[in-house]
Amino acid sequence: MSNKPLNVGLVGGGKGAFIVNPHQKAIHFDGTRRVVAGALFPDPKIALEEAANWPYPIRGYGSYDDMIAANKSLPEDQKLDYILIVTPNFVHFDPAMKAMKAGIPVFCEKPLCLNMKEAKALVSTAHKLNIPFGVAHTYVGHWTSRLSRYIVRSGLIGDVRWVDSYYIQGWLATKLEATGQQQAAWRVDPKRAGGSGCGGDIGTHALMQLRFVTGLEISELSAQLETFVEGRQLDDHFTIYCKLNNGGRALVRASQICIGHKNDLGITIAGTKGTLEWKQENPECLTIHLPNQPDRVYWRGAVAPGDGFLPKDVPADLMAEPTIPSGHPEAFHDAFARLHRCFEADVRKWKAGEKFNCDGSKYANVEDGLTGIAFLETCLKSAKSNGKRTRFSKI
Numbered sequence: 304m305s306n307k308p309l310n311v312g313l314v315g316g317g318k319g320a321f322i323v324n325p326h327q328k329a330i331h332f333d334g335t336r337r338v339v340a341g342a343l344f345p346d347p348k349i350a351l352e353e354a355a356n357w358p359y360p361i362r363g364y365g366s367y368d369d370m371i372a373a374n375k376s377l378p379e380d381q382k383l384d385y386i387l388i389v390t391p392n393f394v395h396f397d398p399a400m401k402a403m404k405a406g407i408p409v410f411c412e413k414p415l416c417l418n419m420k421e422a423k424a425l426v427s428t429a430h431k432l433n434i435p436f437g438v439a440h441t442y443v444g445h446w447t448s449r450l451s452r453y454i455v456r457s458g459l460i461g462d463v464r465w466v467d468s469y470y471i472q473g474w475l476a477t478k479l480e481a482t483g484q485q486q487a488a489w490r491v492d493p494k495r496a497g498g499s500g501c502g503g504d505i506g507t508h509a510l511m512q513l514r515f516v517t518g519l520e521i522s523e524l525s526a527q528l529e530t531f532v533e534g535r536q537l538d539d540h541f542t543i544y545c546k547l548n549n550g551g552r553a554l555v556r557a558s559q560i561c562i563g564h565k566n567d568l569g570i571t572i573a574g575t576k577g578t579l580e581w582k583q584e585n586p587e588c589l590t591i592h593l594p595n596q597p598d599r600v601y602w603r604g605a606v607a608p609g610d611g612f613l614p615k616d617v618p619a620d621l622m623a624e625p626t627i628p629s630g631h632p633e634a635f636h637d638a639f640a641r642l643h644r645c646f647e648a649d650v651r652k653w654k655a656g657e658k659f660n661c662d663g664s665k666y667a668n669v670e671d672g673l674t675g676i677a678f679l680e681t682c683l684k685s686a687k688s689n690g691k692r693t694r695f696s697k698i
């Protein structure tokens with residue numbers, strides 16, 4: 304297999320943008336991927352200026368249409384191997400669709416798009432063209448999320464009875480958007496963010512964490528979408544009580560008005576034999592509570608299968624995933640890097656004409672993206688009827 308680094312093109316990321324930064328670091332993390340091009344800003348002149356000022360040389364384009372069109376006539380070794388979409392939510396669907404149709408795999412920020420019509424079109428196109436498509440649900444990239452998934456899905460804490468999956472922030476506790484703050488401005492605008500503000504922005508991460516770790520799906524929900532900051536058009540507080548498809552119950556909750564909470568995403572899973580707890584602000588360990596026993600704290604890189612809780616046969620590929628020994632902390636950038644690393648593996652298989660996974664076990668895929676949008680639409684429906692219990696549907 305060629306060891307030539309994969310070429311990545313950015314859609315978005317100019318002028319004070321946020322999430323492009325961890326992504327571009329993560330792309331370069333292993334030396335096997337690199338950013339080579341970008342359509343960084345909606346205004347073509349600024350987009351080209353931003354590309355010229357990028358910290359390392361990249362090909363700048365005035366628009367993603369130009370970047371995708373130009374790809375066709377580039378020499379083979381300069382063609383894009385995938386694009387990364389880091390624009391506000393309303394600029395996900397169009398570049399994703401156009402890239403896939405031009406034969407370029409897509410790694411797209413969450414939420415996948417604005418509505419179910421778009422989500423279904425993306426899923427059916429990705430399937431029809433059999434092309435890799437990843438969605439950037441960051442927190443499933445932590446090694447401890449992978450270990451949590453293994454523990455829960457192997458039944459080590461028994462049948463899941465209750466899940467509390469949360470993402471609590473405080474940065475929108477005041478009307479920050481009125482100051483023109485870039486990230487706040489589009490997140491509270493229904494045209495650019497979608498039908499739910501806080502739910503779309505961070506509630507979808509809490510949902511993904513629940514689904515990734517437990518393997519369970521929501522079957523029914525009752526939603527309260529609240530707006531505490533006066534004059535704001537979208538919810539800034541999102542509380543969803545859910546029935547799970549195994550009969551268990553869950554709370555998927557998110558808030559952006561809780562002063563003091565910074566990026567407080569975490570999950571508690573209570574099973575019939577024990578409880579698992581994990582928090583992304585302390586992502587190097589997870590805690591297992593078992594009845595009448597001292598708590599067990601599992602640290603990334605310091606796990607010993609066959610210890611009386613973990614069986615001897617913890618999968619070798621899971622044990623091989625940490626990048627550095629325990630005590631040398633991995634965090635947010637490492638989680639992003641793990642997602643890009645796994646996506647790269649699928650892109651390389653796809654390029655070689657081999658079967659690729661893209662099955663949601665290493666990073667969220669386009670179907671996970673659709674499930675997030677279906678969840679938001681069901682929540683909006685339930686909230687409109689004051690939290691009426693509503694069957695969760697992807698139709």
Ligand SMILES: NC(=O)c1ccc[n+]([C@@H]2O[C@H](COP(=O)([O-])OP(=O)(O)OC[C@H]3O[C@@H](n4cnc5c(N)ncnc54)[C@H](O)[C@@H]3O)[C@@H](O)[C@H]2O)c1
Pocket residue numbers: 314315316317318319320321322323342343344345366367389390391392394412413414439440441485486489504
């Ligand atoms: N996975 C995560 O943990 C995470 C964290 C933050 C944001 N996000 C998601 O990432 C996306 C971007 O969020 P952000 O906070 O970085 O936003 P941002 O406002 O900081 O950056 C968005 C960038 O997109 C550019 N842009 C807008 N329209 C464009 C167009 N037509 N062509 C080219 N560029 C265009 C803007 O100029 C800006 O550079 C959102 O979908 C958000 O939900 C995900």
